[in-house]
Structure formats: C-alpha cells, structure tokens
Amino acid sequence: MDVDPQTTTKEQAEEKKGIMVILVGAPGSGKSTFCQDVMKISSRPWVRVCQDTIGNGKAGTKVQCLANAATALKEGKDVFIDRCNLEREQRADFLKLGCSLGNVHAVVLDLPAKLCISRCAKRTGHEGNLQGGKAAMVVNRMLQKKELPKLTEGFSRITYCQNENEVQAAVNTYGSLSLLDSLPSGVFGQKNSESKVQLGIMKFLKKVDGPCSAANISQVSVGNKLHNENNIALHGPESGVASSGNAGAEVKDFEHAPSGNVVNEVTDCEHTLSGNSGNEVKDCDNVGEKVKDSEDIVMVPREDTCFSDDVPTLAFPSISTADFKFSIEKASDIIVDQVQLFLQKYHNVRLVLVDLSHSSKILSLVSSKASQKKIDTSKFFTFVGDITRLYSQGGLHCNVIANAANWRLKPGGGGVNAAIYSAAGEALETATKVRAGSLMPGKALVVPLPKTSPLFSTEGITHVIHVLGPNMNPMRPNCLGNDYTKGCRVLREAYSSLFEGFGSILADQNKLIHESNQEQVLETKDQSELNLMKQFSLTDQKGKRECVNEIEMSKKCKGPRKESESDNTELLNRDDDRSTKKRDESMSKAWGAWAQALYNIAMHPDKHKNDVIEILDDVVVLHDLYPKAEKHLLVVARAAGLDQLADVRPEHLHLLRSMHNVGLKWAEKFLTENESLVFRLGYHSAPSMRQLHLHVISQDFDSKHLKNKKHWHSFTSPFFLDSVDVMEELSKQGKVTLNNDERYLTKELRCHKCRSAHPNIPRLKTHISNCQSPFPAALLQNGRLVLPPNKLSASKSS
DNA sequence: GTTCTAGAAC
C-alpha cells in the first residue's frame, strides 16, 4: 500500500483538511460498494454523499449533494461523492468545493462495461433504480461520454481500477488510512488512457513528421467510446454465409500459377467448433445504438496437409483499411506488390492475409490480384479467422503475427490491436514497452513474444510485429485528407517495414542455428525453441543469405540517415542498427563550442584548478556546473578520443572501473556527511557534453537547475545507464548497448520511486520532495544505488 | 549544456 506514514510538512498539513474522494464510474461499476467497503474498515470519519438517496432516501439534486459535502468537510470529515461523475463538467463543482476545503482524489472504477451492465441488470431495488433491459442502453450511453479525470482538473491523486483486484487494493488503501496518514499525490494504476502529460509526445511526433498517426488521437478519445470488450449489443450476422454459426473455415486461395490449381474454398467441415469465440466487435462511434456486428467466425482445421508446420509464416491483417478508411482498391494493390517483392527475396516462407469476415472485400480483392500476378498460393494466401486463434481454431500455424498497432503501442482501441493485446496478455505489453514507446506511421516494431504469453504456448507464435499505417479517416484527427500520394507511400512503407521485420526474424533465427551448431549449445534450448529452429533450418538457406546480405548492403549504402529514416531500421533491429548508427554518429558528431568544456578540462586540468576537485592520471573529478540534485559530480575520463559511451571498447573496461571506483569513493564520502542521501552512478546514452563522463548524482533531485523533462528523463529513464551495468555488459558482451532514443526524454513525468505520473516539472518536484516510497527493486539490485551502510543492510534484508 | 522567449495552457 502506498501510504506515507512518515509524511510530514505540506502533504500532511493538506491531508488534515480532509479528503473528498470523487468516485468515477458507470452504474454497476461498484461505487456504492466501494464506499461501504472502505467505511466498514476505516477509522476515518467518512461520509458518503449519494445523489440517489440524498432526498430522504430518494433521489435528490446535485445542489443537495454539494451542500452535504460542504457540511461534512467543514466538520472535518472525509467525503465520498457517490455519483457517476463520468464527465468533467459533472464533477467540476465538486472539485471546486473540495479544493477549497480539502484535498480531492478521484477513484476511477473503470471496469468492463459488460460487467457493469450485468450487475445493473441483476439489481432489484437498487438506489439508482437502473435494472433490467434498460441497463445496457444507459451504461453504454454514459460510457460514451466518459472523460477520464486529470490532475489538471484539480485532483491531487487519481487511482484507476480496471479489475476487481485493483478495486480491492484501492479499498484497502483508503480503508487502512488512519487520521494522520496521507496518500502520495499523482496518478496510479492508469494503463490505458491518455493524460495531459502525454501532450509532449504528441507534439514531439507532430514536429517530427506530419500525420502524427490518427491512431493515437483516436486513442485519446477512447474515453468517449467503448472499448472492444465493452461492446455487448450484437446484431445478428449480416451475411448469410456464416449464419449458421458453425460454418467451416474458408480459405480463399487463388490460382496456383505453375500448376493452375483453382480457387480452393472450403466451407464444409467435419470438426465443427461451436460458439462465437472468434467474434470481434469493432469500435463504433455510436455505441449502444449502432454497434457494428460481426459474423460468427468458426475456423476448422483442414484434414489435408495444406497448413504445413514447417514453413515460417507471417499472418497479417490488412493495415489501415478498417478504421483508417484507406481505399481497399489501392491497399490491395500495395499488399500484392509488397508481397511479391518479399517473396522474390525470401523462399520457403509463407505470408497470410487474415480478416475476420467471410465477406471481406480486401481478402477478395487481394486474392484476385495475387492470382492475376500469379503469386504462388503456397506462399501467399488469404485466410478468414481470428488472428489470435489461427492455430487452435484454424489449424494454421503462424510463427509471427502482425498487429495493426496504435502509435503508443498500447492495448485497447478496437479491432486487431485490442484482440492481440488481450490474447497475448501482459507479457506482450511489457515486451513491447522495453523496445519502444511509440511508433510512427509506416514503421514496424518486432517484439519477441515472451514464453509466458498464452499466444506463445497455445498458438505457437514467437513474435508479434507491430505496424502502423496511414490514416485516411476524416473522423479521426490528423488524417491525410485525400492525399493518397502520401497515404500510399506510407502504406507501402508500412508493409515493407512489416515484411522486413519478418525477414529480420528469419535472419536472426538463421544466425542462431548457425551459432548453435558451431558452439553446440543446442542442449540449452528448450523444446519450443528447438522446434522453431528446426522449422527455420528447413528454409532456403541460399535465399536467406541473399536477403541478409541485401539488408546489410542497403544499410551501408544509405550512409548517414536523417532521423526519420533511422527510426525505421532502429525500431526493426534496434541493437544492430543502433550500434552502427552510434559509431557513425560518434565519429562524425560535431560538438558545439559550449560542449567542449569537459574536454578542455580533461585535457588540461592544470589550467582549470578552480573547477576540479580531484586530478588523477586517468580521470578528473568536478562538481557539475548545473547540478540536478543536492550532490552531483562528474568523473571525467582523460583519455583522448573518448567522447562518449558509444566510443567505449573492451580495452576501456579498466578505465571505466577506475571511473566507477573514484565516483563511488566520492559518493561514500558524501554519505558520511549526510546519511539521507542515496547515489546513483551512470552515463547518459547520448551526452550533450564531449568527453566521456560519469555522473555521480544524489537521488533527491532537489535542485533549481532541474528544470525540464529532458533533465528529469536523462537521469531517471533507461537513457541513464548505470555504471555497474555498463561495466558488466562491456566485460561480458564486449560492447555497451545504448538507449539513446530521444523518445526516452519526452515521455510522461513519473516519480522515480513510486512511478506516479505528474503533469509538469514543478508538480513532479513537489511530489518527489515528499514521496516516501522505496526505490524500485531493480535499482536496489546489483549495487546500482549507493546507500549509507545502515540502509544498505536494510534493503538487502528486505 | 544554458538562456531567452513565444506562445500554449491554465
């Protein structure tokens, strides 16, 4: 629980004013139960203000609620505002009141709509009197207008609960809050919604390149729509094709060029699967009134050997043609072109275009165009089914699936993205997060699927490739209008990136087999990896060698790239490309005059005796001119030609150890003077100042010089590389992996201890000056943090 | 790296 028992000063003083907790949630989300559960266990004087009962047990007015809340707060009580409060305007007056008399928190019960509706429907005699069939309509209508609360409305703390466990955790948090306790400010538990602090990223993307992806904007407005999972009211099937609900798998093949096989449509089946598990409900603007329906999709494994397990297969949805309204005609041309290009380079691989609907126009068009181009149907075909259940329901084994992602690479939204994230579980979200924070239109990101993901274990999928296409939907912000010149270019790029990503997986697997054979480490691989490697070993080695060479050639030929160009390959193959790019940059980077100060000091420390605090043979130590914390030193290498971490080679390991030891010595010295400090030693992935330097920085970040987002992220995001990790990687791998993606420096502002989000630097600084949470476990390991001896033993034992 | 400053956000 994130109670701050020791909090004193400002936060505590404010807490003593009393808390107003504004509950935010649809009918049936459990607001009343939440209040009752907290009040049952709490020692604080809670008052529940419920509009449904405020008029002598009957429904009353908002004014009555405000009056009751004001009275309670003035009496020193804490107040629950038990109304839906889904819209900003609905809660504005309560916020105004709460802010004038106390602290205002929001608890958002953001549970699936279907759960809320089923609860409402079961109710008898509930205060809100929302029972039976009306429930769905009302809940859907209300959720349609949902505006998630923001700190900027005036809340000091917002807690999101998206399932019942999280609700219980919040009950415990509030329930066990004693009179003197306070809760840290910030946003907690938010996973899926946009917040004000994301604006920086939006602007960043707008700046970099035009479209800024409508996907992300549509994400922003997710609060105004229902998530895929929330849609309930389904119409019956539109088309008669699958109206029985047990139609067989439909495999839309097209003419096999050499042998002249004709269309091979399987509609009957022997192994009928029941149920509608393949259903997908599309995101819709008028939820509750006009929910788009989908057909019953039931896939049946075929009896023949058409779906060979031996061929590496990529299954992909049509990009941009659904919600982004890209012309199906134009998209089908692009798909077929790009498929053809890919298959010319890669042999013994398989591409499958997947759609849910039997009547999918894009599948028909692509089928016929591929047929006209005489593309080998064993290497490319279309398939009707749920992309997350191709094997278990359709018998089609795909190693890799593509996801029509949103720019934030977040779950939710609708369609394929929601389905894949949902089926893959949290593992995909985590694995994605460590690779990239966002995606530009036309780009793709390869994410190896952790073995813990259900998609890995049940479907045999080893990788998900996120891909983002262009938006042509004027109903979505930042659409390309009718600019199909640009739209087609971006869509081409998207497929090219996607297929190149698939190619990079093939190449990596090929390399793995090669290395495994040479080093005889096969026995260390588990069975699934072995199976995968077997599959890939069956592929056409010559073809792959050619294409690996081609990728490398094209990289070399490109030379220095613009930022926008480098993004793509970097996202596709971060490690390889990043190091190449870094080397290029390091050799050619022009350091401005202002960036030379450390270099000059390192080369001629005698001339800067007033600036340095220690001069050794290999390093000099100085106070950072603009310290970002109470204590902030730089340990600067004196070796010439060593501008930054990107220049570091195995032969520099000794120097890095020396820098670390000097830094450690100073940190320990400071700790003897002030036991409340905690230090972290590390490097910036892409420093601004020339000459390799190690930051020794206390973790209070209490400094007037810490002024902006970049300052914060450069010491608290993965952009900051811990000295211990750098040395370990250099000694084991012979290289250092940098996290020099600029996007690390623009992300939302989160506390480095409790990870709560804050809208701006001043608010963040206020929070961190009071945050009593322990450091994240990862920082407490491997000596990443330098603590005073007493705290060190405490953290080790805990 | 910082400072300055326009303009966005509040």
Next chain:
DNA sequence: GTTCTAGAAC
C-alpha cells in the same frame, strides 16, 4: 493575468 514548455541561439 501567471505558469510552464519547448524551440532557437549560443
């Protein structure tokens, strides 16, 4: 009106 961010210049 003030606060805050982020781009340009150095």
